Amino acid sequence: MCVSVTFIAIVDGAITTVALPSIARQFQLTTAALDGVVVIYPVSLAMAIPASAWLVERFGGKRVLLTALVGFLTASLLCGTAATLGQLVAYRALQGLSAGVLFPASAALLFATFSSSEQVRISRYMIIPQQIAPAVAPVLGGLLVDHLTWRWVFYVNLPVGLPAALFGAIFLAGHRGSRPGRFDLPGLLLSAGALGTVMFGICEGPNRGWSSTAVITSLVLGTGLLAAAVVVELRVRRPLLKLRLFGDRLFRDTNLINLVGLVPILGAMYIGPLFLQQAQNRTALESGLTTFPEAFGVLLTVQVVGVLYARVGPRVIVGCGMVGVCAVLLLFATCDAHTGLWTFRGYMFLLGVAMGSFFMPTTVASLATVDRRDLAHASTLNTVVRQTGGALAPAAVTTALVLGTPPTAAADPPVAAYQDAYLVLAALAAAVAVFAFTLPDGPARAAAGSGTATVGRSAFLRRRRERIDR
Structure with a gap:
């Protein structure tokens, strides 16, 4: 299941770029005007990551993983049915939020199940989707756009994701979670804001220019929020991001x-x-x-x-x-x-x-x-x-x-x-x-x-x- 989750999440992040010219023609826009469709995904993903550890501890890895996967597949279906650019951007944001929980939840479940020596062997299989997905995505996207429609670059997630969700629901062993403590809302707001704004600045810097007002503002704001998040998370007893691990x-x-x-x-x-x-x-x-x-x-x-x-x-x-x-x-x-x-x-x-x-x-x-x-x-x-x-x-x-x-x-x-x-x-x-x-x-x-x-x-x-x- 972890292999399937990794594959579809990586493919989705790479395949959309191939479909941009076709999407632009459908909505009668320039390809540059679709920048938000691409950027919103990594920004939303980065903002969702900080909450993933608390969710896994509170509700259990299986439940969180399956919920995030269903959310990701639902967002993929919605992206394929989007009638306007605004809808497509909103659904891509939902995709990113789901993927931001998928990656760490999948990794946490995998590494909690297997010992260190087994992790070495398992990683020999996990590397397959990590390498095949980026190489396959452009070719697959081109075939879908040329022979079907751009909407299929989103629909293609369903044939892989639905069997994985069904398999996980039946065979994955889960637990009820624990009591991770009070939810660290200040930590979430600061870390999500920091990661989201920094990711926006990094992604848009080459396109808009590193000296543009939007990029400079996002990077400065993100750096300030990141510094504040570090101070808060180091003082909180049960932080959302356990930065002390870097010790x-x-x-x-x-x-x-x-x-x-x-x-x-x-x-x-x-x-x-x-x-x-x-x-x-x-x-x-x-x-x-x-x-x-x-x-x-x-x-x-x-x-x-x-x-x-x-x-x-x-x-x-x-x-x-x-x-x-x-x-x-x-x-x-x-x-x-x-x-x-x-x-x-x-x-x-x-x-x-x-x-x-x-x-x-x-x-x-x-x-x-x-x-x-x-x-x-x-x-x-x-x-x-x-x-x-x-x-x-x-x-x-x-x-x-x-x-x-x-x-x-x-x-x-x-x-x-x-x-x-x-x-x-x-x-x-x-x-x-x-x-x-x-x-x-x-x-x-x-x-x-x-x-x-x-x-x-x-x-x-x-x-x-x-x-x-x-």
Whole structure:
């Protein structure tokens, strides 16, 4: 079920962009006027994340996960039936709010069920939707828009999501929740406001310009709200966001690696199609088929990483992986308008091979020293960090391309601008690699090798009995 949830949520975030021209024609608007359809999703998602841990603790992971999934599918159906742009934006906001609960609730349920060593094996399967979904989304979206209608980019969630919801309702083991304490309303208002406004500024910065009034206002306001949220959450006895977890060095360092490391990794995935379609004048189909080999590289490496994790530890794996990412980005920086598609595909495959050493080790290691009672809070913070890193990636790439494009040049950036952007991403990857080699991964190796996390042997055996009963 977690695989299905991850797949549809990622696909939905990426597939909508393909349908924008068709939506614009239907509503007789320009594509630029539909910016709200795209931006409202990550903004709403970010605003919903802070409440997810409290909801899981109060109502139980199964109930929250199924409710969020039903909400997401309902919003998808409504998006497909939208008659006006205002309705579509409102329904996309509902989608984002549901997804903001889906991601951390799914992760919390998954990591509370399996021990650290089992999490390594499970992550080898979870990486499949995380890599296949972004690669499939543009191709699938193009086929649906060309042969059916743009409304099917939303309807397509239903054939995957409905069976997952039915399966979860029947087979998922749930609990009644606990008493997490009084709901931290000030923490929700401050953190949701901070994350929403910062996400808006990051997403709109490249489009409107970083010096525009709207972007500066949102970033300044978001930073102020974030500072206030930190002060409040550190003083509250039962905070909505348990920021004290960052006092654990392994949890803090892995999240910092995720925040910065996702910029060169996802930035490379974002800039590839732009380079192929704008600098080389390739078609969208050629672009999708050329960037797709990255997924095969990730799937290959993650199987090896799953075997080596307990023996080698995340420090060496993540550090070497980021060195590989840096090296491949330097290869991309040599590409020009005459670089062949098969050469580019080879580089994408190598990028995937290097990336496969990043996602699973950082996720599993971040929870290795977290108490079982704090797993929902840790998953929430992990989701906040990953969503922020994911938003920073296209913003960094677009900004680098804009800075590298002369004012007198054509609308599309020159090849040199793409090469410079790849060099910037390579420098970031190198910095993350250096930091990754300082990761204190002893506890992570011990947890993976012993077959238990920090929850104790009795809890581990109890969860095994529950899975057998299911």
